[in-house]
């Protein structure tokens with residue numbers, strides 16, 4: 001099915017960097033909220049920091065987020081030492097494509113990692129990236145309602 005991600009993982013920590021290199025990936029595009037940061041927290045955990053460091057040793061990494069909140073954006077910008085695209089308009093591809101162009105990166109060399117099929121995975125597919133769907137980084141702490149909505153959204157990617 002079109003929205004089926006190339007990989008479906010529990011979290012970013014399960015991403016196999018060797019495998020990504022083997023399939024020709026040079027850049028990792030990361031959704032922010034719930035993918036690498038607890039939603040609205042504005043902080044990375046130590047574990048996430050070291051994952052980001054390891055990833056950036058081997059790949060170009062960048063955040064592509066639909067977030068529009070100025071205060072949050074400035075908080076995240078201060079603690080991130082890699083490129084960030086906010087107000088990305090996913091699943092639209094125009095702004096992400098222009099962002100990649102600025103860094104001379106071709107979408108086919110990218111993997112897009114996110115927690116939302118209808119925004120992240122769809123955007124990656126439309127761009128021609130590889131895609132990885134992850135569970136929310138705080139899945140164990142989410143309310144029943146949020147988990148229910150996530151389940152519904154995932155029904156759309158069943159084969």
Ligand SMILES: [Mg+2]
Nearest residue numbers: 031033034115
């Ligand atoms: Mg997200």
